[in-house]
Amino acid sequence: MDCENPFRRILKTLERPDGGEYGKFFSLPSLNDPRIEKLPYSIRILLESAIRNCDEFQVRSNDVEKILDWENSSPKQVEIPFKPARVLLHDYTGVPAVVDLACMRDAMNKLGGDSSKINPLVPVHFVVDHSVQVNVSGSEKAVQANMELEFQRNGERFGFVKWGSNAFDNMFVVPPGSGILHQINLEYLAKVVVLNTTDGVLYPDSVVGTDSHTTMIDGLGVAGWGVGGIEAEAAMLGQVMSMVLPGVVGFELTGRLRDGVTATDLVLTVTQMLRKHGVVGKFVEFYGEGMRELSLADRATIANMCPEYGATMGFFPVDHVALKYLKLTGRSDDTVSMIEHYLRANMMFVDYNEPRDEIVYSCSLELKLEDVEPCISGPKRPHDRVPLRDMKADWGTCLNNRLGFKGFAIPKEAQNKVVNFVFRGTRAQLRHGAVVIAAITSCTNTSNPSVVLGAALVAKKAYELGLEVKPWIKTSLAPGSGVVAKYLQKSGLEKYLNQLGFHIVAYGCTTCIGNSGDIDESVASAIAENDLVAAAVLSGNRNFEGRVHPLTRANYLASPPLVVAYALAGTVDIDFEKEPIGTGKDGKQVFFRDIWPSNKEVAEAVEASVLPDMFKATYEGITKGNPMWNQLSVPTGALYDWDSKSTYIHEPPYFKDMTMSPPGPRSVKNAYCLLNLGDSITTDHISPAGSIHKDSPAAKFLIERGVGRRDFNSYGSRRGNDEVMARGTFANIRLVNKLLRGEVGPETIHIPTGQKLSVFDAATKYKSEGQDTIILAGSEYGSGSSRDWAAKGPKLLGVKAVIAKSFERIHRSNLVGMGIVPLCFKVGEDAETLGLTGFEQYNVELPNEINEIKPGQDVKVITDDGKSFVCTLRFDTEVELAYFNHGGILQYVIRNLINSN
Structure with a gap:
């Protein structure tokens, strides 16, 4: 504990009911400040962190005051520091993070520093969950077969991760085949309240993760959100995270869900409401008497989709429902008692049987749960919700509409086209809207027993009536943890999912991130050769173009029971209320209502089948549970021995020619436009x-x-x-670049020569000629997953600045972390209104000295044809300016660590 902390006076003892002590804690009530009672619970966590970490250096007393005065200071976009309790990684982002840490050790050595300082200073949980692909499906042998292929492809990467778990302190690795990091975080890793064994201080658990869906843990009352790998690395190394004190949108839930409505229907409704309201950069905090009706898994489902509605967090304060869940998932009675006593003592526990504090929110929304109806979302964005009753009409509209988020521009005469093909010796047919992938996948829903068992009940009813899934539909079930398999077996319902082809294929993140594997070659040829708009239906959280599978142009997010229903129907072009879903074994038509379970049936299945012992058995010895992982042979030593021939692990060039002197501000001169992009360019388009x-x-x-x-x-x-x-980078086949004048794909124009080249080749040519490049973009640039390569890639391509109408929060900070200048057009302006074609050259007039640059200042941009306009410089804090001055966040950390000797 830091003896310089000015708040030591409020360090109190938390007593046990039996008279002993749980530990010490920084007591918010002891501040005797009436403003605390009005603070949202999510802000109280930021306040406690600032008080506990206050050293008048990284965290100052005036930072504490800013948070205390949240009601007045948050509208002013003030900067505050935050130190998370831990960091969460998956292998897609974790491997490059460990690569960077290994490379930083080398850089420290070359600059004369102590390489052992490059070491996580906070606990790091690394879950290997993103590498498995659905190569084998529809078979009871699928799990083992897919895992064997996963290790064949990724043995070198996994060996590198295992080396990192030994070479770096404070790094806990969960091996492949264990589940999805967010569900493992919820069921096992999260502590809710942490006891520091060094100084005996208790404090709220908090986490930043290199996946935007880290927010799922908000459902358990743990403050968590996604950051780029670059920010996560800095947090690991003890750097304070700089953030703008957010506004908090209060979201009141009342009533209860109607029969037949699922948690997925609720979350898609919430997502649409909040995306429409506009919550980017804000916290959303849920409250209201309707909270009593939501299970912890329901809350986690809503919190998981936080990136889809654009907020930083979707927070559910801890209450009795959360405590009940902690006991269900195997946390000890003593631990749960400590959590409750600490949170009550520190004004962080909600008891809906007691009068509620008069909490102040930036603004509020309300949803009556009884108004939620069955729905799905798509065909290209998660917040484009479609009520199930309107789906058939909406599909017809999408076929008619011009190409866009809700349109495929299919000519009228081609909309009823029937494509005949042969599938494994049998004649088959496909039409527009034919389902070719049906996947129960993703952390969003497989954490929730009610929808997984609901899907199994649909399968049971359908099987008993004699319905079958078309054999060419690729069906799969990828649970988020081994617990799912245990309760499916206990319920006796697993066999019905298997009968319909929904065998378990892996314990990891699959279809939702594009690891869907190939579809049958005959199906693929029928789609590609006839320009069919084929569909995927998945229980995930992302459905951006080109993400799920290159050949599924329509991708719909749905609850697991609806995934099964659409697989049975074989098409999304159906009205479930009026049209039969199929024909039963008795020759009679079977309708949607005939196979849909009641809420009572689902609740009974959950109550009887989901037991605490399942969680304990699953997580005992989880780090040693995979024999293939245990057999991996890995190198030893604190420094990594790079293999220049490796196509998986390579020493990056970030620190080449690095010196101890910061390079300072870099002007952008005579820059060509590498890409001219429109609205909603996601990290799937970039990374x-x-x-x-x-x-x-x-x-x-x-x-x-x-x-x-x-x-x-x-x-x-x-x-x-x-x-x-x-x-x-920018290799997405659906990328729309205005420089190509209507063509779609990963190419651009090299402006000096007029050549059409791949984006990489054009960027390489610009770099070889010593030419700066920029990117023009529309609104919500960089929305989607928190991918650090969406910033690292452009950096390596030589991009110096991005000028956009607006940025998604995580991506903007990642650009800053890589030393790329983010600029925003003024309100009401964009490339088109300013008459910019992208064929101009651009000069961004930045001051030459770092102390002359201020967060959010105006910057003039001048083109070679005489146009001039003003942009807002989106360095939002002084810390971000420091990163820019050093050429990036990693260079900043290295120089600071060496200078601290």
Whole structure:
């Protein structure tokens, strides 16, 4: 404990009911400040962190005052520091994070520093969950077969991760095949309240994770949100996270859900409401008497989708429902008692049987739970909710509409086209809207027993009536933890999912992130050769273009029971209220209502089948539970021995020619526009993701190094190799670049020559000629997953600045972390209104001295054809300016660590 902390006077003892002590804690009530009672619970966690970490250096007393005065200070966009209790990684972002840490150790050595300082100073939980692909499905052998293929492809990466778990202190690795990090976090890793064994101080658990859906833990009352890998690395190394004190949107829930309505229906409704309201950069805090009706898993489902409605957090304060869940998932009675006593003592516990504090919110919304109706979301964005009753009409509209988020521009005469093909010796047919992938997948819903068992009940009713899934639909079930398999077996319902082809294929993140694997070649050919709009239905949280599978242009998010229902129907072009879902074994038509379980049936199945012992058995010895992981042979030593021939792990060039002197501000002069992009460009469009196309620059690079096409693996699995990732940046096949005047794909125009080149080749050509480049973009640039390669890739391509109408929170901070200048057009302006075509050259007039640059200042941009406009410089804090001055956050950390000797 820091003896310089000015708040030591409020350090109190938390007593046990039996007269002993749980530990010490910084007592908010002891401040005797009436403003605390009005603070949202989520802000109280920020307040406690600032008080506990106050040293008048990284965290100052005036930071505490800013948070105390939240009601007045948050509208002013003031900066505050935050130190999370821990960091959460998955392998897609964790491998490059460990690569960077290993590379930083080398840089420290070269600059004469102590390389052992490059070591996590807070607990790091690393869950390997993103590398498995659904290569085998519809088989009881699928789990083992997919895992064997996963290790064949990724043995080198996994060995590197295992080396990191030994080389770095404070790094806890959960091996492949254990589940999805967010569900494991919820069921096992989260402590809710932490006891520091060094100084005996209790404090609220908090976490930042390199996945935007880290917010799922908010459902358990743990403050958590997604950050880029770059920010996470800095947090690991003890750096304070700088953030703008957020506004808090209060979201009141009243009433109860109607029969037949699922938690997924609720979350899609909430997502649409909040995205429409506008909550980017804000916390959302849920409250109201309707909270009594929501299970912890329901809350976690809503919190998980926080990135889809755009908030930083979707927070549910701890109450009796949370305590009940902690006991269900195997936390000891003593631990749960400590959690309750601490939170009550520190004004952080909600008891709906007691009068509620008069909490002040920035603004409030209300949802009556009885107004929620069955729905799905799509075909291209998670917040485009469609009530189930309107789905058939909406599908017809999407076929008619011009190409866009809700349109496919299919000519009228082609909309009823029937494509005949042969599937494994049998004649088959496909139409627009045909379902070819049906996946119960993702942390969003597989954490929730009510919807998983609901899907199993649908399967049971359908099987008993004689319904079958079309054999060419790729069906899969990828649970978020081994607990799911245990309660499915206990319920006796697993066999019905298997009968319909929904065998468990893996314990990890699959279809939702594009690890859907190939669909049958005959199906793929029928779709591609006839330009069909085929559909995927999945219980995930993301459905952006090109993400789920290159050949499914329509992707709908739905509850697990609806995934089964659409798989049975075989099409999304159906009105479930009026049209039969199929024909039963007795020859009679079967309708949706015939197979849909009641809420009572689902609740009974959950009550009888989900037991505490299942969680304890699943998580005992989880780090040693995979024999293939245990057999991996790994190198030893604190410094990594880089293999220059490796196509998986490569030493990145970030610290090449680095000196102890910061480079300072860099002007952007005579820059060409690498890409001219529109609205809602996601990190899926920017960051390399999914499969590696056979004609891409990345494929060419791999082939030149002797890698066969079948061994390309995915971009995600090669995130530890900057040479592959730079070539895959902006490689999305659905990328719309205005420089191409209507063409779609991963190419651009090299403006000086007029050549049409891949984005990588054009960027390489600009770099070789010493030319700066920028990117023009519309609103919500960088929305989607928190991918650090969406910033690292452009950095390696030579991009100096991005000028957009607006940025998604995480991506903007990642650009700053890589030394790229984020600029926003003024309100009401964009590239089109200013007459910018992207074929101009751009000069961004930044001051030459860092002390002359201020967060949020106006910056003039001048083009070579005489246009001039003013942008807002989106360095939001002084700390971000320091990162820019040093050339990036990692360079800043290295220099600071060396200078602290």
